[in-house]
Amino acid sequence: MPDRKLEPGKDFWAEQISELSQRRAFAAEMGGAENVKRQHDAGRLTVRERIAGLSDADSFREIGTLAGTGEYDDNLKLKKVTPATYVAGTARIDGRPVAIGGEDFTVRGGISFGAMRRKGGQGGYIEDLAHHYKMPLINLIDGAGGSVTSAKRRGFVVFPGVDGFERSVELLGEVPVISAVLGTAAGGPAGRAILSHFSVMVEGTSQIFAAGPPVVKRSLGQAITKEDLGGPEVAVKKAGSIHNSAASEEEALLQIRRFLSFMPQNVWELPPVLPVEDPVERCEEALLGLVPEKRTQPYNMKKLISLVIDRDSEFEIRPTFGRAVITMLARLGGRPVGIIGNNPMIYGGAMDADAARKQIHFMELCDTFHIPLVFLVDVPGFMVGLKAEQEGTLREGMRVVYTAGQLKVPTLTLVIRKCYGMAGMATCNKNDIDLKLAWPTGEWGSLPVEGGVAAAFRREIAAADDPKAREKELEAELRAHASPFRTAEALGVEEIIDPRETRPILCEYIALAEQRLKINLGPRARAGVAP
Amino acid sequence: MATTNVTSEVIGTVWKVEKAKGDAVEEGDLIMILESMKMEIPVEAPVTGTLSEIKVAPDDSVEEDQILCLIES
Numbered sequence: 001m002p003d004r005k006l007e008p009g010k011d012f013w014a015e016q017i018s019e020l021s022q023r024r025a026f027a028a029e030m031g032g033a034e035n036v037k038r039q040h041d042a043g044r045l046t047v048r049e050r051i052a053g054l055s056d057a058d059s060f061r062e063i064g065t066l067a068g069t070g071e072y073d074d075n076l077k078l079k080k081v082t083p084a085t086y087v088a089g090t091a092r093i094d095g096r097p098v099a100i101g102g103e104d105f106t107v108r109g110g111i112s113f114g115a116m117r118r119k120g121g122q123g124g125y126i127e128d129l130a131h132h133y134k135m136p137l138i139n140l141i142d143g144a145g146g147s148v149t150s151a152k153r154r155g156f157v158v159f160p161g162v163d164g165f166e167r168s169v170e171l172l173g174e175v176p177v178i179s180a181v182l183g184t185a186a187g188g189p190a191g192r193a194i195l196s197h198f199s200v201m202v203e204g205t206s207q208i209f210a211a212g213p214p215v216v217k218r219s220l221g222q223a224i225t226k227e228d229l230g231g232p233e234v235a236v237k238k239a240g241s242i243h244n245s246a247a248s249e250e251e252a253l254l255q256i257r258r259f260l261s262f263m264p265q266n267v268w269e270l271p272p273v274l275p276v277e278d279p280v281e282r283c284e285e286a287l288l289g290l291v292p293e294k295r296t297q298p299y300n301m302k303k304l305i306s307l308v309i310d311r312d313s314e315f316e317i318r319p320t321f322g323r324a325v326i327t328m329l330a331r332l333g334g335r336p337v338g339i340i341g342n343n344p345m346i347y348g349g350a351m352d353a354d355a356a357r358k359q360i361h362f363m364e365l366c367d368t369f370h371i372p373l374v375f376l377v378d379v380p381g382f383m384v385g386l387k388a389e390q391e392g393t394l395r396e397g398m399r400v401v402y403t404a405g406q407l408k409v410p411t412l413t414l415v416i417r418k419c420y421g422m423a424g425m426a427t428c429n430k431n432d433i434d435l436k437l438a439w440p441t442g443e444w445g446s447l448p449v450e451g452g453v454a455a456a457f458r459r460e461i462a463a464a465d466d467p468k469a470r471e472k473e474l475e476a477e478l479r480a481h482a483s484p485f486r487t488a489e490a491l492g493v494e495e496i497i498d499p500r501e502t503r504p505i506l507c508e509y510i511a512l513a514e515q516r517l518k519i520n521l522g523p524r525a526r527a528g529v530a531p
Numbered sequence: 532m533a534t535t536n537v538t539s540e541v542i543g544t545v546w547k548v549e550k551a552k553g554d555a556v557e558e559g560d561l562i563m564i565l566e567s568m569k570m571e572i573p574v575e576a577p578v579t580g581t582l583s584e585i586k587v588a589p590d591d592s593v594e595e596d597q598i599l600c601l602i603e604s
Contacts, residue, residue: 296571323540347541348568380568387542448569 019078023066026081031106039106043205044183045249047087047102050140054253055091055100062089063129064119085110085143086120090129093260099130102140105183110143122192127167134266136176138256141193142183144212168195173368173523176263180252181206181235181242184226193242197365198259198317200244200252201232208235208242240321240354258315262329262336264369267523270514271371276334278311280507287499291417291441298344301326304416305341305376308503310334317362322354324383327362329371333507335514338366340427341376344417351423352383356396359426360403368524372513373411374506375428380448381421398531400426406527407431408520410513412506415442415484415493432516435509436493439502442484449478535578535602539593543567548589554582562600565593580604 030036030046039046045053051060067084085108088101101120103110120126130137171177172195179193181201185208193199193208201208209230216222216229228234232245246252264271284307291299305328306314313331326341340359342349351359366373382388382397404426411429415438419427424444428434446452453474454461464470488496497505546566550556556576563585565572580602587599 294571296569298570298572344570345540345572348570350568383568385542 022078023081027062027065027068027083027087030083030104031108035106044105044142046106047104047140047142050102050180050182050249050253051087051089051091051100053250054138054140054256055093055098056095059092060089060100061091062087064088064125067119083107084119086124086126088120088124088126088129090133090135093257096135096260096265097133098136098138098260099126099133100138100140101126102182103143103189105142110183110189122165122168122188122195127171130171130175130177131167134175134268136178136260136263136265137171139177139179139189139192139196141179141181141185141189143189144184144186165191165195168192172197173267175266176260176369178256178259180256181208182249182252184208184212184230186210186212197263197368198244198256199242200246200255201235201242202246202249202252203232205249207231236318237320240318240357243318243321245320255315259317259329262315262331262371267368267370268521270517270521271336271369273336274331274334276310278313280333281504283500284308284503285500287502290499291439295417295443298348300345301341301343301349301376301378301416305330305339308332308506309337309339314339318358322352322356322358324349324352324355325359327358332374332503332510335510336371337510338362338371338373339376340373342378344378347383348380349378349418350380350383351393351397351400352388353391353393353396355383356393356400359400360396363400363403363407367407367409370409370517370521372409372510372517373407373429374510375411375413377413377415377419377424377427378417379420379423379427380418381423395531397423397426402528402531404429405431408524410516411435412509412513413437414497414502414506415439415444417441417443418448419444421447437495437497437505438484438488438493439499440484440496442493442496443482444484444487445482449475449482453478532603534583535580535604536598537562537574537577537600537602539565539574539595539597539599541565541567541572541593542595543572543593545587545589545591545593545599546571548585548587550582550585552582552585556580556582556602563587574599576602578602578604 036046068081070081071079073079085104086101087104091098091100118125127137177196179196179199181193183206185193190208207226207230213224213226213229216224235241236245244255246255262271287307290304309330309332315329317327324343324346326343328339330337330339340362363373383393401422407429408431410432413428413436428436453471457474461467461471484496487493543565546564548563550562557579558576560576561573562576563574565574582600583603584601587593
């Protein structure tokens, strides 16, 4: 420790404050002008610019500002401090407090080691802040985690999990956790990005993987660029490891603000309700002709959703992954809702393994944060075929059914067209009132008539003089029983509605759900073994 | 001049091709219809331009992300 003796003639407090200012200035300099320029030249913001861009003006209150590695002269007078590789603190977004932090790539490439490791990352102080004050956590990830060089410095290697993911896991059941991948993420930071409720990465300047190109080359002999290995084309579109991509860092930060606007501060609170500018009684004539009469013709489910929800309130999660289902946060009458809409443009809305994984995450997200679910149903069943079987569609699909069976959040089911089989079962919440509405275009059953007739009447069709004609006759016969009005007669669905009335009706039931939400606040218990 | 690849979003078969090589297309114009999971999946022009090549014909099987045609714009 430096000698605290005053220099002759200096006022004690002036000296203390001067040193504090000097140390703060070292922190503000980050890795120095040259490294900051290099960061900018690579098309990336510094961590301090990111925090400022994301939070309300002048709301950032830093913590651990002075953490770093000091250099002293022979008289133990401070010469310089290299700041810690992580910047952290609290801030406000739309007036609400958040814990926010990120690696400082301009300092040693954001690589953490030793005492500095405590500040950010998994098991870091930033996670403790979010946990203690029960506020959302935002990870601005721009680092590759530890380095083998740490072992040389330390003299021994640490056992995996010394700074483990325990707190990261705990937070997922307590407060919204959001990660932005804003550089090349591997190791611990990559792991944290996955342990998030919502994650976003930037096209062209960010990549994420379990291990980067040098390790891949050494392990498998494959030569591949980091963009081809872990850019958004792989991580977002193909793997779904990261939820959304953004064209720029600014857009990524906007997506974070947007996601947060639907979230409560923690699981003990209700999500925020906004004033309604779009009339809840708005009836849309365009909904009437939206679903084609011909059953084999698809339609635009996103357009349908946009006509029903509060205008411009949609925020789609994973738009490019598992596209047979659309998952979207939106508002109805100012209240946050989670929309799950099947997409007839992609395999007729059949649920494949990716769509199942996407739906599971979204259902759990909404269930955890007390956001009612609205199912807009047009699902012919699980995806079929060799590829689907190889991808484990049956298992993934049944995990959707399993997750739906554990929902506690109120749900509303509106059948637009098809609702078949086990995938159809996962579109309602049997723990709740199980309210099922349908448009007159609705049809349902164990499986669609077409495939069902071919299987159940195989011998009769084969024995007919004209098998094709007999198959069509049988289909027509069975379809006559399939009118949704006949199911409504038997109260098999609770109400058939005029498509034009969709918005007022959904808004009304979502408003009614508020009392149910209030009595079910708190963490969600998860039980059993997922299939 | 930029070339835009028009790709299939689904596995399926080509049912009808509504345009021919050399046709001018506007963004949103129907180029062909695929059949997948008993549904008619329209393939629309993502940009305005000229169809410089059509790589598939009716009854052809197509894979996800397979290039169906090219548009010069």
